[in-house]
Amino acid sequence: AAPSLGAISIYPNFLFSMLWVAPFLIITGIQLLCSETTLFSDLQNGDWRMVWLPALAALFCGFFWELWNVNSLAHWEYSVPFVQRFHIFEMPILGYAGYLPFGLECMVVSLMFGKVMGEEGYS
Template sequence: GYVMFLDAVIFKLKGNSLLCNRRREFYIQMPLSIAFWLLFEFYNLHLVNWEYHGLPENKVELCIGMGLAFAMIMPGMFQTAEFLETLHFFDRFQIAKLRVSNRVIYSSIVLGFFFIMAPLLINRDYARYLFGLVWTGYVMIFDPIVYSSKGDSLLKDLEEGRLSRILSLFVAGYICGFLWEFWNYWSASKWVYTAPFMKDIKIFEMPVAGFLGFGPFAWEYFCFYHFCGLIGRKPQIN
């Protein structure tokens, strides 16, 4: 419902929207959204940062319900970011143009690889404190690869000194995170967090330390989506 509502608002504002004009993108986003979230579920098997309560016993009902929920993660954040961009909230924010050298690209990928592997390779008692690495590491891997392949990347925005889309995605992550936690709080079937610190300072069920990850989480979904967009593309020759 949230995605459809925002789509209608966006279409009203600019005469073009995901569901009305770019439906193929929406159909692609849904399975990719599920696939990327399942990667985080894989991490959670080791980190144990959240668990599910009150899930339906019927497996078909469970799969359909969770599948629909996971499928809307990417469209929800992307629609929210597009709405913010349509309102030009962050157009005035610019920075000095970043020089994206090979050193920046390779360093980012290496550091990102360390970020995504470290939580899996150390003892669970310590790994559960490293969820922040998981929420940022894939940005550092996917985005430089997309940039190097002449795809649509956040690094390209930084190279041109533009912050509008970066900030729109970042804020969209927190808006969606707040709404997800609000809906989850009142739901019979819900996720409950077992984060290792700041347990008593919460936004609904979510400890504040975990909530801070929603901004980078939106960047990760953006970078993953455009990384997948490279599949089947002819390589660019400089």
């Protein structure tokens, strides 16, 4: 994951998604190396909540972020390689898939900082 972050500058049209996914993979990899609980630990018990809830929450929020973006005076427009068709608001429909790993990354980062601050973490 880490080398792909450096390679983004060379192949941005092919590795742009690693900008979102690589930090998540790096943090999860460090947790595994330290034998800590990860976002995926509950999957062995068949509990998918720690994976699906943050991913779907980010997708839900992303829909409203894009809704509010489209008519704001200062708004952004997307240039997502290979998928510049079928927009919902300003975002290509396949671009919404990027909110799923973004939600996982937000969850991993928040739990990591919670652990640093002395919180229980995954429960």
